[in-house]
Amino acid sequence: PHCSAAILHGGFNTVLDALAAGVPIVTVPLAFEQPATAARLKRIGAARIVSAADAAKGGLEPALRHVLTDPGYRRAAGLLAAEMAMAGGAADAAACVEAALRDDAAVTPAGLDLAEDRAACAA
Known part of the structure; x- marks a missing residue:
């Protein structure tokens, strides 16, 4: 991967790309599948959720700092990357x-x- 973390809305395709790279996620879900996907990512420990309102008030920076400094997020994302690789695509x-x-x-x-x-x- 060329990044240490991903900041995204939580659409399924970008989530899969980030997880395949094994990087932790900060998600700002807005609509459609995004809130449900964000909740699952949070539950498994691969992401932090920031509301759009909090993101507008500067909430992205502390969330990003958290996923970059807490190794549990990278570990969870890495486990999912390994599982995805074994699935065969x-x-x-x-x-x-x-x-x-x-x-x-x-x-x-x-x-x-x-x-x-x-x-x-x-x-």
Whole structure:
């Protein structure tokens, strides 16, 4: 990574980029999935949340300082980066979905019932 931390709104794509790089996050969620994603990041210890109002009042600097000086944030982000790397990326995910949809098994290894999905794809 070319940075020590990421400051972002918390959209899923930028969050994934930051986590793949293993950098801690300061998020200022505004809309859509951003608040829920920010809450999950905070819960796992990879991010601090700053409201838009607090950001406008100078709240970004102390939050950024905190994620840069508390090693727990980088550790949590690094663990997620390692898990993401082991998952194999989009190509492996697509291969798993395609295999599950054409396989005769009714349930995936994760326990998801694919009967309705197969019927919808066949229609």
